[in-house]
Amino acid sequence: MKKNPFAELWEDTVPTEVPCPHLDPEDMVRRVNAALDGLPSERRPSMGQKFRFSIVLAAVLAVLAGAALAVAVHFDVLDAYFRGDTSSAEDLVDRETRSVSDPNYTLTVESSVSDDFSALLLVRVDALTEEAKNFMFSDDFNGMDTWSIHPLLPEKSESGSAATPGSWGVGYSELGDLRTESSTFWRFDVDLAGATALRVRLGYMEEGAALEFNLTPAESVTVDVDATGPGAPPLENARGGDLTVHSVTLSPLTCQAEATIADPDREADPLLFFLMEDGTLLTTGQSLTSVSAQRIQGETWSFLYRFQSVMDLSQLAAVVFDGTAYPLDGGKPHAVEIDSKLYPFYLPLMDPITEEGGYILPVEALCQALGASYEWDEETQTATCIYRDTTIVLTVGSSTALVDGEPEDLGEPVVLWDGVLGASWKLSEFWGLDTTAAFDETQTERACWVVIP
Structure with a gap:
């Protein structure tokens, strides 16, 4: 059978053990439909998050399987989570491959990137026996005990084990289109909650077979807002309501807003805009993917978003809330005119x-x-x-x-x-x-x- 030009270029350019990715649109649709069956939780991921999560992944894989050979060759954690040009964050990626093996599997963290709030990982699992391979590709492989991902604080507890933050979570999915005959690839989104290191373990490997490594978080900038205004209606409340945004912390990867909901019976999400240095105004829908909302105290919440595309903070002038721009350089807030059609x-x-x-x-x-x-x-x-x-x-x-x-x-x-x-x-x-x-x-x-x- 004749190979397509992309596969031939792949074989000429990339080591033989690296898979040539392909996109199965029908399988992607099935995964989207499955994701929509999820129920709201205390972490309150929005329906928009579930939609966009799958669409962004499909877009990345479509690019890989289409014509962007340069992106595919250097496929890393940024390509697994962000769309468009990721070059401004290239220096933030830890590309040191870390592996651990037992008789059945090899677990490898191929690349990672982090900031103060979350770590993103690209992980590979290689099956070393026929029995392990058959199990890895079965429906029983991916379950509650498959993965153990723990953020680690730098200090050790009295028992000698690394201390773990009190509030954290892990989201993950398989990049099914990157499968090979004996390998699977996974992406992980880990809440850090103040941690500076991670422990990664595949539950089917021998006890003690795990990877522990330090993180180098991307620098972030915090903008003080302390203003009250209308929020965006969430999944649970079509009416929306007012909230007070206290601060917004930005890295090239995420946007975290600390805000207090005015009326507990009218939950709302922060409605933010981003004013770029060239005068462009980016909306929430264009720029953010909701990750979680966690209660801090009373009706004060931490809302965490991931940027859909890597945010070049050098090109971001201000965060905008309720018609006022709050400059990243600490300058005086000023009014910004926003088209009424950009509101929910x-x-x-x-x-x-x-x-x-x-x-x-x-x-x-x-x-x-x-x-x-x-x-x-x-x-x-x-x-x-x-x-x-x-x-x-x-x-x-x-x-x-x-x-x-x-x-x-x-x-x-x-x-x-x-x-x-x-x-x-x-x-x-x-x-x-x-x-x-x-x-x-x-x-x-x-x-x-x-x-x-």
């Missing part, structure tokens, strides 16, 4: 297409609220929508959208019900929108779409 708005839910499917978006209403162009062609049953210089073409009955001329999977077909065009939530992702099918006041029924541009 509500849209009616359209029923799922199938029992297994999700709620769908009314396309024309979405375009009108955004100020996007919308043109309908009755003869071809096609809608052309333009927003943020991105053109999306939708055709009734098709589950493929054309995004700037390139086919993109919507997961479900476009429908036309009683003259209203409906499409999957993935439409919003193509435009960098955060869409949440929020609950009503009883938190038992979905109330509406909340759209955060």
